[in-house]
Amino acid sequence: AQKITQTQPGMFVQEKEAVTLDCTYDTSDPSYGLFWYKQPSSGEMIFLIYQGSYDQQNATEGRYSLNFQKARKSANLVISASQLGDSAMYFCAMRDNRGQNFVFGPGTRLSVLP
Amino acid sequence: DTAVSQTPKYLVTQMGNDKSIKCEQNLGHDTMYWYKQDSKKFLKIMFSYNNKELIINETVPNRFSPKSPDKAHLNLHINSLELGDSAVYFCASSQGPNTGELFFGEGSRLTVL
Numbered sequence: 669a670q671k672i673t674q675t676q677p678g679m680f681v682q683e684k685e686a687v688t689l690d691c692t693y694d695t696s697d698p699s700y701g702l703f704w705y706k707q708p709s710s711g712e713m714i715f716l717i718y719q720g721s722y723d724q725q726n727a728t729e730g731r732y733s734l735n736f737q738k739a740r741k742s743a744n745l746v747i748s749a750s751q752l753g754d755s756a757m758y759f760c761a762m763r764d765n766r767g768q769n770f771v772f773g774p775g776t777r778l779s780v781l782p
Numbered sequence: 783d784t785a786v787s788q789t790p791k792y793l794v795t796q797m798g799n800d801k802s803i804k805c806e807q808n809l810g811h812d813t814m815y816w817y818k819q820d821s822k823k824f825l826k827i828m829f830s831y832n833n834k835e836l837i838i839n840e841t842v843p844n845r846f847s848p849k850s851p852d853k854a855h856l857n858l859h860i861n862s863l864e865l866g867d868s869a870v871y872f873c874a875s876s877q878g879p880n881t882g883e884l885f886f887g888e889g890s891r892l893t894v895l
Contacts, residue, residue, distance in 0.1 A: 703883055707823075713872065713886035757823055761884070763876075768813060768837050770876070770884050772825040 670695045672760050672773035679778050681750045688735070689745040689776045691760030697721075701763040702743040703770070704734065708756040716758075719743055750780045785809050788873045788887035795863060796895055802859045803890045805873030812877065813837075814856040815884070816848060819870040831856055860892075868894045 671694040681687040693702065704716040719727045719734045727734040735744040747754055760773040788805040795801055807814060815838075816828040829848045830838035836848070845861045860867060873887040 705884075705886075711870065711889050711891075713874075713884075713889075715883045715885075718883055759825065763884075768830055768832060769827060770815070770874075771827070772817075775823050775825075 670697070670700075670762055670764060670769075670771045672762055672771055674760055674773040674776050676776045677774070679776055680781055681747075681778065682781050683752060684749055686746060686748045687750055687778065689747070689758050689760075689778065691743045691745065691773060693741050693743060693760070693762050695741075695762060695764070697764055702734070702736070703761040703763065704732070704743075704745045705759045705761060705772075706754075706756045707759065707775075708753075713759075717745070747778075752780050752782060754778060755780045786873055786875055786885050786887040788871075788890050790890060791888060792891050792893075794893045794895065797863055797865060799863050800859070800861045801863060801892070802857055803871055803873075803892075804855070804857045805887055806855050807873075807875040807885070808854065809875055809877075809885060810854075811875035811885070812853060813875060814850065814853070815874045815876075816856065816858050817872040817874060819872060819889070821869070825872070829856075829858075863892075863894045865894050868892055 673692045700721045702719045706714045717729045717732045731748045733746045757775045759775045786807045813832045815830045831850045834850045847859045850856045870889045874884045
């Protein structure tokens, strides 16, 4: 069965600094997709970034980058130049190779300090 | 124009009642989902439909019954509500295999008194 682990229940970062949110996954599928979502206090789920298991390069989207280490089965999210608006829950998720199930990690609550 | 919309956003009801949450997506996606987010923020899949056919049915009490009249709609009906059903229920959709992310609705917060 697929599983996502996020070992940091909560993280603090100073405004304008970079922060890394950890994610490890477990799957026997050769093909899968990895995602990060942000959930601010208002409750909506916001897609941030995607990494395919066969992608050679790490994904980047603006201030977000994904540090993908396939052999270690890790897909850490790096947020550069943190902003106060980055304070939220962050979820790592994996899609199976049929695209029919997305499994989520328990989330990391990030607090950005002024 | 909202991509995935669900109604109602808030639902407060008494134990034992029956309630429904509706979901519609205008993205042309083939696959739709219901997720439950509990008070600790854990997101767990409940059901998944692909082109109106049920493909994932996790260990959810049979008081929960999804219905997909067409591939753009996936409704959730809950019978005999219990206190433990209080949660935020998210509807979502995706294009299908190896294509794209999960698009979420805004969530429906259900409170059972």
